[in-house]
Amino acid sequence: MNTMNAKPLHHHTATEIVQAITAGKTTATAVAESCLEYIAGRDPQVQAWHYLNPELVLAQARALDKRGGIGPLQGVPVAIKDIIDTADMPTEYGTPIHKGHRPRIDATCVALTRRAGGLIMGKTVTTEFANRFPGKTMHPMDPRRTPGGSSSGSAAAVGDSMVPMGVGTQTTASTIRPAAFCGCVGYRPTWGDLRCAGVMEAAGSLDTLGLIARSVEDIALYRNVLLGVAPEPLPADSVAPRIGFCRTHIWDQCEPDTQRQIEACATKLAKAGAKISDVTLPGDFARIEEAHRWISSFEFARNRAWEIDHHWDMISETLRNNRLKDGLSCSYETYRDARAFVERCRLMLDDVFADYDVLLTPSAAGEAPIGLNSTGNASFCAIWTSAHVPAMTLPLFKGPNGLPVGVQLIGKRNSDRKVFEAARWVQRAWD
Amino acid sequence: MNTMNAKPLHHHTATEIVQAITAGKTTATAVAESCLEYIAGRDPQVQAWHYLNPELVLAQARALDKRGGIGPLQGVPVAIKDIIDTADMPTEYGTPIHKGHRPRIDATCVALTRRAGGLIMGKTVTTEFANRFPGKTMHPMDPRRTPGGSSSGSAAAVGDSMVPMGVGTQTTASTIRPAAFCGCVGYRPTWGDLRCAGVMEAAGSLDTLGLIARSVEDIALYRNVLLGVAPEPLPADSVAPRIGFCRTHIWDQCEPDTQRQIEACATKLAKAGAKISDVTLPGDFARIEEAHRWISSFEFARNRAWEIDHHWDMISETLRNNRLKDGLSCSYETYRDARAFVERCRLMLDDVFADYDVLLTPSAAGEAPIGLNSTGNASFCAIWTSAHVPAMTLPLFKGPNGLPVGVQLIGKRNSDRKVFEAARWVQRAWD
Numbered sequence: 001m002n003t004m005n006a007k008p009l010h011h012h013t014a015t016e017i018v019q020a021i022t023a024g025k026t027t028a029t030a031v032a033e034s035c036l037e038y039i040a041g042r043d044p045q046v047q048a049w050h051y052l053n054p055e056l057v058l059a060q061a062r063a064l065d066k067r068g069g070i071g072p073l074q075g076v077p078v079a080i081k082d083i084i085d086t087a088d089m090p091t092e093y094g095t096p097i098h099k100g101h102r103p104r105i106d107a108t109c110v111a112l113t114r115r116a117g118g119l120i121m122g123k124t125v126t127t128e129f130a131n132r133f134p135g136k137t138m139h140p141m142d143p144r145r146t147p148g149g150s151s152s153g154s155a156a157a158v159g160d161s162m163v164p165m166g167v168g169t170q171t172t173a174s175t176i177r178p179a180a181f182c183g184c185v186g187y188r189p190t191w192g193d194l195r196c197a198g199v200m201e202a203a204g205s206l207d208t209l210g211l212i213a214r215s216v217e218d219i220a221l222y223r224n225v226l227l228g229v230a231p232e233p234l235p236a237d238s239v240a241p242r243i244g245f246c247r248t249h250i251w252d253q254c255e256p257d258t259q260r261q262i263e264a265c266a267t268k269l270a271k272a273g274a275k276i277s278d279v280t281l282p283g284d285f286a287r288i289e290e291a292h293r294w295i296s297s298f299e300f301a302r303n304r305a306w307e308i309d310h311h312w313d314m315i316s317e318t319l320r321n322n323r324l325k326d327g328l329s330c331s332y333e334t335y336r337d338a339r340a341f342v343e344r345c346r347l348m349l350d351d352v353f354a355d356y357d358v359l360l361t362p363s364a365a366g367e368a369p370i371g372l373n374s375t376g377n378a379s380f381c382a383i384w385t386s387a388h389v390p391a392m393t394l395p396l397f398k399g400p401n402g403l404p405v406g407v408q409l410i411g412k413r414n415s416d417r418k419v420f421e422a423a424r425w426v427q428r429a430w431d
Numbered sequence: 432m433n434t435m436n437a438k439p440l441h442h443h444t445a446t447e448i449v450q451a452i453t454a455g456k457t458t459a460t461a462v463a464e465s466c467l468e469y470i471a472g473r474d475p476q477v478q479a480w481h482y483l484n485p486e487l488v489l490a491q492a493r494a495l496d497k498r499g500g501i502g503p504l505q506g507v508p509v510a511i512k513d514i515i516d517t518a519d520m521p522t523e524y525g526t527p528i529h530k531g532h533r534p535r536i537d538a539t540c541v542a543l544t545r546r547a548g549g550l551i552m553g554k555t556v557t558t559e560f561a562n563r564f565p566g567k568t569m570h571p572m573d574p575r576r577t578p579g580g581s582s583s584g585s586a587a588a589v590g591d592s593m594v595p596m597g598v599g600t601q602t603t604a605s606t607i608r609p610a611a612f613c614g615c616v617g618y619r620p621t622w623g624d625l626r627c628a629g630v631m632e633a634a635g636s637l638d639t640l641g642l643i644a645r646s647v648e649d650i651a652l653y654r655n656v657l658l659g660v661a662p663e664p665l666p667a668d669s670v671a672p673r674i675g676f677c678r679t680h681i682w683d684q685c686e687p688d689t690q691r692q693i694e695a696c697a698t699k700l701a702k703a704g705a706k707i708s709d710v711t712l713p714g715d716f717a718r719i720e721e722a723h724r725w726i727s728s729f730e731f732a733r734n735r736a737w738e739i740d741h742h743w744d745m746i747s748e749t750l751r752n753n754r755l756k757d758g759l760s761c762s763y764e765t766y767r768d769a770r771a772f773v774e775r776c777r778l779m780l781d782d783v784f785a786d787y788d789v790l791l792t793p794s795a796a797g798e799a800p801i802g803l804n805s806t807g808n809a810s811f812c813a814i815w816t817s818a819h820v821p822a823m824t825l826p827l828f829k830g831p832n833g834l835p836v837g838v839q840l841i842g843k844r845n846s847d848r849k850v851f852e853a854a855r856w857v858q859r860a861w862d
Contacts, residue, residue, distance in 0.1 A: 087737070101535050111736035192636055192770065197734040201628040204635075228733045229763045302659045303628040305542035306518070332660045336845050339623065347778075414767050 009034035014076040014164045014218040021075045028075030028119060032061035035077050035121065039162045045143060047136040048157040050082045051089050052122035061119055071117025072221060072231040078113055079157045079166035079212075081150075082123040083130050083200040086110055093200050094126040094135055094150075097311045107198025109167055109209055109226050116225040121163050124153025127375060129304065130169055130202045131323050133316040134375055140182060141403055145368040148178030149375030151210060155182040158212045159404075165218055168210040171202040171296055173364070173381030175210025176393045180363035180406025181376065183395040185423075187211045187219045188381075190413050191388035194226045203299035205339060206292070206385055216424045219392070223416065234420055240429075241422035243269060244279035244356035246410070249286045250379050255366030258405055261397045262362060265407060265430065269360075272429035279359060281383075282348045284341075289379055291338035291345075292386040293326060298335040301327025342386045346413065349387050353412035358422040363406030367399035380408065390416040392423050396430050440465035445507040445595045445649040452506045459506030459550060463492035466508050466552065470593045476574060478567040479588040481513045482520050483553030492550055502548025503652060503662040509544055510588045510597035512581075513554040514561050516629040517541055524631050525557040525566055525581075528742045538629025540598055540640055540657050547656040552594050555584025558806060560735065561600055561633045562754050564747040565806055571613060572834055576799040579609030580806030582641060586613040589643045590835075596649055599641040602633040602727055604795070604812030606641025607824045611837025612799035612807065614826040616854075618642045618650045619812075621844050622819035625657045634730035636770060637723070637816055647855045650823070654847065665851055671860075672853040674700060675710035675787035677841070680717045681810050686797030689836055692828045693793060696838060696861065700791075703860035710790060712814075713779045715772075720810055722769035722776075723817040724757060729766040732758025773817045777844065780818050784843035789853040794837030798830035811839065821847040823854045827861050 009031045012020070020026045036054050043049055057077075064075055080086060083093050085103035092098045105111075110120060125135035127150040137152040139145035140160035147156040151168025155175075158166045159182025168175045170188045179186020187210065194209045201207060209226065213219050217234060224231050245266045251259070270276045301308075301324050307315060308324070315324070352359075361384075365377045384391045390413070393406035409426065411419035440462045443451070451457045467485050474480055488508075495506055511517060514524050516534035523529045536542075541551060556566035558581040568583040570576035571591035578587040582599025586606075589597045590613025599606045601619045610617020618641065625640045632638060640657065644650050648665060655662050676697045682690065701707045732739075732755050738746060739755070746755070783790075792815075796808045815822045821844070824837035840857065842850035 098535070104529070104532050105737040105741075108734055108736050111740060112733070115736065115740055193767075195632070195730060195733045196635065197632040198737075201626070204627065205623055227763050228736070228759075299626060302543070302626045303539055305539050305546065305659070306536040306629075309542060309546055310536075328659075332658050336624075340845060414771060 008038070010038045011161045012164060013215045014073065014213065015215065015221060017076050017164060018072065018074050022070050028061040028064040029058065031075050032057050032077060032119060035163055042160060042162060046138055046140045046156050046160055048124055048153040048160065048162060050092065050123045050125045050135070050153060053089070056088065057119065057121055064117060064119060071115070073113060073225055074117035075119060076165060077119045077121040077163040079121055079124045079154045079163045080110060081154050081168045082126045083169060084110060084167060085198040086120060086123065089123055091123065094128045094130065095314065097307055097314045103198070105198065108195040110198070112226055112228055124157055124166060126150050127152060128316050128319055130171065130174060130200065131300070131319055132375060133318040134372060138372065139368050144370050146181065146372055146375050148181035148368060150174040151178050151212065152375070154212050155179050155184055155186070158214060159183045164214060165222060166212040168212055169199060169202070170208055170210040170381070170385060171206045172292065172385055173378035175212060176381045176391055176408060177364050177376055177378060179212045180393040180395070181368035181404065183404030184212045184214060185216055185219055185395065186393040188385065188391045189223065190390045190416055193416070201303050203296040205295050205299060216420050216427065220417070220420045234424060238421040238425050240273035240275070241357040241425055242275045242355065244352070244359045245276055246279045246281065246359040246361045248281065248361055248380065248383060253365055253377060253379060254362050257400050258362055258366045261405065262360070262407055265396060266360060269426060269429050274429070279352060279356065281352070284345060284348065285383060288342060288345050288386050289382045291341045292382045294330050294334050294338040295342065297323050297326035298330045346387050349389060350412060357418055359410040361408045361410060363393040363408040367401055367403040367405055384410050389413050390419050392419050394423055394427055439469070441469045442592045443595060444646045445504065445644065446646065446652060448507050448595060449503065449505050453501050459492040459495040460489065462506050463488050463508060463550060466594055473591055473593060477569055477571045477587050477591055479555055479584040479591065479593060481523065481554045481556045481584060484520065487519065488550065488552055495548060495550060502546070504544060504656055505548035506550060507596060508550045508552040508594040510552055510555045510585045510594045511541060512585050512599045513557045514600060514631040515541060515598060517551060517554065520554055522554065525559045525561065526745065528738055528745045534629070536629065539626040541629070543657055543659055555588055555597060557581050558583060559747050559750055561602065561605060561631065562731070562750055563806060564749040565803060569803065570799050575801050577612065577803055577806050579612035579799060581605040582609050582643065583806070585643050586610050586615055586617070589645060590614045595645060596653060597643040599643055600630060600633070601639055601641040601812070601816060602637045603723065603816055604809035606643060607812045607822055607839060608795050608807055608809060610643045611794035611824040611826070612835065614835030615643045615645060616647055616650055616826065617824040619816065619822045620654065621821045621847055624847070632734050634727040636726050636730060647851055647858065651848070651851045665855060669852040669856050671704035671706070672788040672856055673706045673786065675783070675790045676707055677710045677712065677790040677792045679712065679792055679811065679814060684796055684808060684810060685793050688831050689793055689797045692836065693791070693838055696827060697791060700857060700860050705860070710783060710787065712783070715776060715779065716814060719773060719776050719817050720813045722772045723813045725761050725765050725769040726773065728754050728757035729761045777818050780820060781843060788849055790841040792839050792841060794824040794839040798832055798834040798836055815841050820844050821850050823850050825854055825858055
């Protein structure tokens with residue numbers, strides 16, 4: 001049954017799917033079938049999925065259609081990064097060490113998704129332990145290019161319209177960067193808001209979930225589900241936001257084309273009514289990426305203690321020689337001081353937001369780079385990840401090769417919905 | 432083989448055990464045998480252990496004796512709270528819902544303990560999901576009384592000299608309170624220092640590991656192991672600390688006998704050379720326990736999403752009608768504001784420590800109360816848990832019934848070793 005318009009169901013946003021199911025115009029089963037059919041044709045090229053069992057998906061979709069009531073995510077297929085526990089599917093953390101592992105219970109985010117009527121479509125490819133060593137996924141628009149990482153599969157699946165939404169995580173750039181590369185809306189929440197129980201800890205001081213979708217409204221909808229609170233649609237209209245244009249101290253790492261497009265965007269938004277002025281971060285922020293490196297490496301190396309002691313030879317050279325080497329050589333004092341330092345940066349950034357609703361800044365250096373051995377430059381995210389602030393990437397531009405380039409909006413801690421409203425305003429002004 | 436002095440091996444501290452094994456005066460196997468024999472006689476009365484497999488323990492002790500090298504915890508038997516994952520023993524989180532669950536890998540703290548040569552003795556009783564509904568454990572000195580919770584078994588086992596050290600967790604009072612009741616040295620670290628990967632999340636914004644031992648030196652030793660850094664013994668001597676005597680705004684909840692003893696203690700420490708003066712916390716701290724309630728309940732209720740949706744009928748009435756009811760009724764705004772409020776309290780408390788090395792304050796209201804349905808008043812810990820500061824309880828006093836009463840030392844965030852040094856100074860001055 002599909003009495004919706006000509007756009008295939010797998011192309012619809014989550015919000016559209018819920019509306020259609022609520023109106024009796026389609027079913028969870030029809031949506032799942034559309035997604036599965038499309039995935040079957042596309043995934044040999046994209047390789048977004050680490051585990052996908054069509055029969056399990058269809059059985060759950062049929063059960064959703066039979067169960068009474070309409071949940072806020074009714075029938076919405078969701079891709080789950082394979083470092084997030086699922087009781088009915090394997091969870092292997094991007095490493096052969098955990099081949100065949102089946103967790104006992106769902107992670108909190110998975111349980112809350114199911115409670116809301118969401119359909120867990122399958123597990124998407126992650127880099128090894130959500131770090132740098134890539135999985136098999138290719139960029140959906142150019143197989144020579146990285147989809148970004150570490151939430152590679154979730155971003156590729158959403159960007160390619162295999163599913164409307166995906167869950168990833170972010171410890172450095174692992175949601176915003178792949179979402180930007182794959183042309184998605186990506187969201188990293190205020191640190192601490194969305195529970196990570198049942199999600200592999202990379203570095204707890206920095207880890208958050210990350211949501212990937214094709215519309216800002218979908219992100220707002222899913223965030224409330226994962227907060228475990230009732231849905232609250234964004235207001236129909238918002239006033240023009242006060243925007244700080246923040247080139248950051250690493251602006252020269254940004255590709256010239258991306259620089260030009262973001263500057264043009266700032267000009268256009270100002271013409272559309274936004275108050276825009278340049279923001280320079282306090283000088284200390286030049287050191288925040290170094291602090292991030294020590295915090296993430298120190299914690300990551302300890303969190304992998306079991307794997308290090310039992311399966312050292314199954315860990316990639318990339319992981320051993322970078323993150324683990326850094327982490328195992330980092331003293332407690334260096335780690336502690338780095339943590340204290342980023343806490344001070346957080347408080348400094350709170351003050352910056354006295355004058356701005358959001359900051360406008362690059363999501364990444366440019367288009368997804370060629371090469372599948374790296375997941376790209378992470379620096380444009382590491383700053384904000386360390387600062388614990390909410391971030392959203394919007395797929396506003398195309399780069400010189402016609403591939404998506406994102407622009408990132410940053411909010412004050414705990415003002416995630418203000419970021420959503422500003423993002424929607426920016427998107428409308430841009431279009 | 433036991434060529435040590437007349438004190439049975441199970442009575443020795445971790446530091447003494449490592450010294451004796453290093454000197455060739457005993458073996459891990461002999462220590463394990465002593466502990467097992469004592470436990471076999473005592474546990475029917477105390478019920479500290481949820482899972483203990485003597486054959487597994489002895490096999491691992493023999494393997495330790497055979498393996499080359501002496502680790503910093505060589506041959507030290509450790510009790511592990513049963514919300515902490517162990518790959519070779521069940522982990523059931525204090526609930527029949529997870530009966531028989533065997534995790535795939537060790538929690539980080541377990542892996543680091545084994546790496547250091549520690550011997551995982553078994554799993555100790557926890558309250559249901561580390562919350563209020565008690566397990567089977569009784570106070571080792573009076574079976575009518577609670578051992579405190581939620582790390583009930585670890586505290587009872589260490590207090591009864593079944594093992595020298597135990598690992599617990601603290602989200603409210605779950606390490607300091609049972610350690611105080613059972614006559615142990617208990618330590619809750621600066622929030623965020625010791626990795627919790629593989630530990631059931633109760634409320635991540637507040638959760639830490641907690642260590643329980645019979646000496647301050649043992650705690651300092653074990654902390655370095657769990658930080659994943661080299662051992663660093665405390666300096667032989669320390670100068671007299673600057674102590675703030677902090678009765679707190681809930682001093683009237685403290686039993687009169689405990690009030691008198693702590694006041695006498697402060698006087699004695701001043702005579703011994705400590706600079707002591709009264710500290711009144713900023714007025715906002717009167718609201719910190721209320722904030723703690725919302726933060727812990729909001730997060731806890733979401734972290735149990737899977738159990739709520741699949742096994743609601745197997746959750747205790749106590750948990751359903753208190754923590755879960757609070758958490759499911761708490762709005763996001765209330766939760767968010769509570770988190771922002773405790774962050775401000777943390778910064779205020781940083782300032783208090785400009786004048787003090789540690790604060791001196793009650794560990795609990797008094798002796799372990801009679802009755803096994805409750806784990807006692809948690810308020811004297813909730814303040815400090817929310818503030819993310821390191822805390823240590825020392826078993827300095829006996830109450831009116833001859834049972835242990837602890838005194839709590841509180842340090843500034845990230846000054847855990849200063850707390851250890853002050854604790855040792857206080858203990859020596861008191862003795």
